[in-house]
Amino acid sequence: MRFRYPNGKLYTSKKRTSSPSVNNGNRGMRLEDDINESIAYYRREKMAVIHKKPTPVQIVNVDYPARSRAKITEAYFRQASTTDYNGVYRGFYLDFEAKETRQKQSFPFKNFHEHQLQHLTDVDEEQGLAFLILRFAETDEIFVMKASVFIQLKETSTRKSLQKQVIAKNSIAVSSGFIPTIDFLPAVDRLFFQ
Template sequence: MTIRYPNGKRYEQKPLQKKTATQRKLSFSNRGMSLEDDINETNEYYRISQIAVIHKKPTPVQIVQVDYPKRSAAVIKEAYFKQASTTDYNGVYKGRYIDFEAKETRNKTSFPLQNFHEHQIEHMKAILQQNGIAFILIRFALTDEVFYLDAHYLISCYEAQESGRKSIPKTEIEKYGHLIQLGYQPRIDYLKMVEHLYFSTPTETPN
C-alpha cells in the first residue's frame, strides 16, 4: 500500500526489526515496550480508573485506490494523509483540556529540535492561549528515562533555532523538566506532574 503526505511525498514505513534473545529478556524497568505502548497502557488505566479520558489522535487518511481481489475483502493500494498531524494525544483531566506530544531518542546527551515541526509548535501555542495544558514526554531510550517538559519551555527552545540552536541538552531537560518514575499501574504516570503543576498548592510536591 502506498501512503502519501499532503504535499505528495511518499510515506516510507521503517521495517520492523526482530528482537534478539537478550532484548526479549529485558527487566521490568525496561520491558522493551515502545513509548507509545506505555502511554496507551497508561491512558487505559486512567480511563478505567475514571481519572481522565485521554486518547491517541487518529491520523486522517484519504483513500484513493482500492482493489477488490475478493467480494469479502478490500485491499487499499494508495492513500494520502489528509493533513499534517498536530500532536499525539489529547483529552480531559479535571475539566482541563490536555494535549501533548511523545518523542523518543537514542541520543544520550540531547534532544534534537528537528523532531518537531512548526505546525506542532503553533498548535501548542494555540492550546496555551486557550488555557489548555500542553507538554511533551521525552524518552531517552538508552537509559529508559521519561521526562515531562512543559510546552512553554519547548516553544522557547524551538524559536531559538533562529539563533543557531539545534537541540535541547539533556542537562536542561533535567533542570527545567520533570523525571517521571516508571511504575506498573500506571506505567508512565504523567498526570502526577500535571496535578503538581496545575492543581496542587505551591507547597505540595509529587511523590
C-alpha cells in the same frame, strides 16, 4: 508484516506484551506503547479520558468486494495537523506529544514538527494544558515539560538539540513503572496547578 509510520515508529503486527523488559540490553524505542497503556489505565480508573488520534491517511481508492467489507486499495500517509494525544482531565483540556531519542546527552529539535509545536502553542493560548513527554531511550529517563517552556528554549537556543541537563532543570522527571507504565498525570498537576 512490518512497516514504518511517517513518524519513524516501526509497526509490527505482533503485539508487544504488557510487561516491559527491565534489563538495560532490551531498552528500546517503546514510548508510544507505554503511553497507550498508561492512557488505557487512566480511562479504566476514570482518572482521565485520553485517546491517541488515528494516523491520518488520504484515501484515493476503495474496492467493495461482494459480501465483504470495503477494502482501501490506494492511500497515502498525510501529515498530521495536531499532536497525537488529547483528552480531558478534571474538566481541563490536555494535549501532548510524546517523543523519544536514542541520543544520550541531548534531545534533537528536529524530532518535533513545526505544525505540532504551532498546535501546542494554539492550545496553550486557549488555556489548555499543553505539554511534551520526552524519553531518553538508552537510560529510560522520562521528562514531562510544558510545551511553552520547550518552545521558548528552542527559540533562544543556538544548538540543534536541547541538552538533557536543561531539560531536567525545566521539567518534571517521571519514573517508568509497572501500572501505569508512565504515570504522567501527577507531573501535569505539578506543572500546571502548583
